[in-house]
Amino acid sequence: MEIKIAVIGLGYVGLPLARLFATKYPVIGFDINEQRISELNDGIDLTLEVEEDLLKSVLKTHNSQLTTNYLHCSNKLEDIADCNYYIVTVPTPVDKHNKPDLTPLYKASETVAKVLKKGDIVIYESTVYPGVTEEECVPVLEKLSGLKFNVDFFAGYSPERINPGDKEHTVDKILKVTAGSTPEIGLKVDALYNSVITAGTHLAPTIRVAEAAKVIENSQRDINIAFVNELAKIFNILDINTQDVLEAAGTKWNFLPFKPGLVGGHCIGVDPYYLAQKAMEAGYHPEIILAGRRMNDSMGEYVASEVVKLMIKKEIVLHKAELLLLGVTFKENCPDVRNTKIVDIVHALKEYGINITIYDPWAKPEEVLHEYGIVTTKIVPTSQFDAVILGVSHDVFNTLDINSLTKSNNVIYDVKGFLTAEVDGRL
Ligand SMILES: NC(=O)c1ccc[n+]([C@@H]2O[C@H](COP(=O)([O-])OP(=O)(O)OC[C@H]3O[C@@H](n4cnc5c(N)ncnc54)[C@H](O)[C@@H]3O)[C@@H](O)[C@H]2O)c1
Numbered sequence: 001m002e003i004k005i006a007v008i009g010l011g012y013v014g015l016p017l018a019r020l021f022a023t024k025y026p027v028i029g030f031d032i033n034e035q036r037i038s039e040l041n042d043g044i045d046l047t048l049e050v051e052e053d054l055l056k057s058v059l060k061t062h063n064s065q066l067t068t069n070y071l072h073c074s075n076k077l078e079d080i081a082d083c084n085y086y087i088v089t090v091p092t093p094v095d096k097h098n099k100p101d102l103t104p105l106y107k108a109s110e111t112v113a114k115v116l117k118k119g120d121i122v123i124y125e126s127t128v129y130p131g132v133t134e135e136e137c138v139p140v141l142e143k144l145s146g147l148k149f150n151v152d153f154f155a156g157y158s159p160e161r162i163n164p165g166d167k168e169h170t171v172d173k174i175l176k177v178t179a180g181s182t183p184e185i186g187l188k189v190d191a192l193y194n195s196v197i198t199a200g201t202h203l204a205p206t207i208r209v210a211e212a213a214k215v216i217e218n219s220q221r222d223i224n225i226a227f228v229n230e231l232a233k234i235f236n237i238l239d240i241n242t243q244d245v246l247e248a249a250g251t252k253w254n255f256l257p258f259k260p261g262l263v264g265g266h267c268i269g270v271d272p273y274y275l276a277q278k279a280m281e282a283g284y285h286p287e288i289i290l291a292g293r294r295m296n297d298s299m300g301e302y303v304a305s306e307v308v309k310l311m312i313k314k315e316i317v318l319h320k321a322e323l324l325l326l327g328v329t330f331k332e333n334c335p336d337v338r339n340t341k342i343v344d345i346v347h348a349l350k351e352y353g354i355n356i357t358i359y360d361p362w363a364k365p366e367e368v369l370h371e372y373g374i375v376t377t378k379i380v381p382t383s384q385f386d387a388v389i390l391g392v393s394h395d396v397f398n399t400l401d402i403n404s405l406t407k408s409n410n411v412i413y414d415v416k417g418f419l420t421a422e423v424d425g426r427l
Contacts, residue, residue, distance in 0.1 A: 001119070003192070006030055006083035008108045010040060010073060012047050012336070013125060013160045014089035016171045019050050020196050022058035022071035028080050029073040030111070040073040048335060049164065081115040085123065085192065088112065088137075089160070092126045093266060098273045098293075100129065102136055109137045113144030116153055121180075123156035123189055127271050129278035130212040133157050134181070155181040156189035157207040159214030164265075165334030175199040179210035218271040219289055224258040225268070226292035229299055232260035232427045236306065242427065243417050260427040261416060262303070262341035262391070263296040264330035269339055300344020303415055303427065307389060308352055310411045310424050316386045319353035324385040324405060327392025328360040328368055328376050332416075335362045342391045343372050357381055361396055387411040393418035 003025050007018040010031040018029040031037055039046060043056040056062045060072040072079070080086070090104040105126060112122055122141060124133045138149050147153050158178045162171050176197045180186030190203040204210040228246065235242045242260060249255045263269045272289045279286045311321060330340040342358075349356055358376040360368075368376045380400070384407045390397060393416040402412060402421045412419070414426040 001084065003085060004028075004083045005085045005087060006080035006112075008080075008086060008088045008111060009090035009104070009126075010036060011089065011091065012049055012164050013162060014087075015040065015045055015047065016049050016162060017087065017089060017125070017160070018071055018073075019055060019058055020171050022069055024069050024196055026067075026069060027058075027071045028083060029071055030075065030080050031073065032075060032107075034075055037073045037075050046335070047164070049162075077111065077114060080111075083115075084117070084120050086112045086116075086120065087123045087125060087158075089125045091266065092128055092270075092274070094270050094273050100274050100277050102128075102132065105132065105137055106140055109140035110144055113141045116141060116145040116147055118147065118152045121154045121156055121185060121188065123158055125158055125160050127159060127214050127218070127267065127274065128211055129215055129274040130208040131278065133207050133211060138181075150181055154185040155207065156185060157210045158189065158193060159210060159217075161214075161217070164336050165331060172196060172198050176201045177204055177210050177213055178202070179204040179207045181207060215271050215275045218268045219275050219292075221258075222263060222268050222272050222296060223288060223292040224256060225261065225263055226295035228258045228260045229295050229427070233302065259417065260299075262299050262344075264339050264341040265336065266338045269293075269296065269341070297341075297344075299427075300341045301348045303389070303391075303413070304345050304348030304352075306425055307349070307387060307411060307413045308354075310413065311387055314409055314411060316409065316411065321354050321386040322383070323349060323354050323356050323387040323389065324381060325356055325358045326360070326388065326390045326397050326400070327394055328358050328363045328374070329392055329394075332393040333362065333395055335364060337363050337368055337371060343374060345389065345391060346372075346374055354387075357383075357385070360392070360394070362394055381405060385410065387413070390414045390416060390419050390423075392416070 005021050005025050005027045007014045008030045010029045018027050021027045041061040043052045058071045060066055060070040088108045090108045093101050095101045133155055138155055142149050158176055161174045163169055176193050178190040178193050178201050180189045186203055190201050194201045232242045250257055272293055276286045276289050328342045329337050359381055360376050361378050363376055365376045368374050385405055386407055412423045414423045417426050
């Protein structure tokens with residue numbers, strides 16, 4: 001049987017994957033965002049994950065002669081009706097109480113259910129807690145399609161490990177975990193990914209194992225970062241340079257090279273809540289996972305209080321002070337501002353009456369304003385500031401002449417330990 005793939009949800013995860021599969025198979029990229037669909041069919045990816053030339057090389061809208069392998073993006077249900085593999089890559093956020101919000105997954109499953117046919121395989125890629133695919137999504141597929149799971153249609157799970165903005169570890173170069181709802185389907189799902197992922201695949205024994213593997217990868221990072229954040233707080237009290245300590249300890253072969261910092265974004269800071277929720281449903285209250293979350297979520301306020309202390313020591317009058325914050329995205333060299341913890345620094349500093357200018361050449365000012373009600377600029381500031389905080393290590397910030405941006409009595413704080421200029425404080 002000829003393979004035809006639908007990728008449901010064309011964001012940071014879905015688009016690179018759809019582009020990669022389109023080098024070998026006919027692929028329909030489906031998304032509910034009409035504007036995104038029209039931009040993508042024009043070869044424009046505003047997430048900057050897929051370059052224009054690469055995208056255009058597989059797009060049907062740019063190469064009408066492509067027949068056996070191509071990408072066509074659409075928001076029309078009929079365009080995905082004749083696919084036999086459906087890969088779901090929609091967001092899995094948490095709500096304001098940090099509870100998993102499975103609404104996009106339910107909605108995407110409803111979409112797929114409307115076109116589901118005998119023999120089809122639905123693979124989920126969204127990060128979830130163990131059990132979501134078979135206990136939450138499959139029932140939606142069964143109910144709306146009237147088809148029977150593991151008799152008429154099948155499921156798979158293959159978590160994504162990409163890292164937005166990372167041009168080295170692209171989707172094809174990262175080993176991919178795969179799983180299927182039966183041993184035979186596991187082999188099929190694995191073969192599908194193996195045909196395009198040059199780094200290879202790891203077939204997990206069950207979907208629940210693959211789901212659990214992904215969610216612990218990010219939870220492990222979260223906890224390790226929380227540990228070094230705690231160390232940074234301790235060493236700051238003891239007046240010991242944390243970076244120097246980590247460098248010295250890092251000479252041991254099995255010391256893990258984690259750095260203190262803000263944990264934002266929609267993965268590391270979110271996924272542990274998914275695991276915690278499932279654990280609590282099963283009657284186990286996670287200690288370490290939630291302690292890590294609390295520690296990491298407190299770091300924005302901590303940075304602000306450290307900067308304020310340094311400003312007071314230098315007799316800078318807070319309510320008259322002008323502060324330059326470099327970076328607002330949740331990580332370096334990418335435009336993604338979702339769940340950025342820089343806003344915690346901003347809110348805390350504003351409570352002290354400090355005037356803040358935020359410069360980020362990557363973030364879209366209208367998006368930041370819409371999401372957080374915070375004004376940012378893409379234009380290099382020209383005035384002189386009482387304090388500068390490096391919040392995000394965008395490469396471009398190391399070409400800035402920080403000294404020319406500061407008054408003679410100033411505070412420079414480097415959250416990321418990134419600046420080559422001399423600084424007054426860092427995490
Ligand atoms: N971005 C990452 O670095 C990363 C890495 C690994 C895993 N993940 C996981 O992958 C999943 C997707 O994340 P993302 O960053 O690509 O999200 P995203 O917000 O960038 O993209 C999601 C896309 O899905 C679309 N969408 C939402 N609901 C839809 C629906 N019902 N039908 C069709 N399209 C719909 C949105 O319009 C959007 O374009 C999440 O579970 C995330 O945790 C993300």
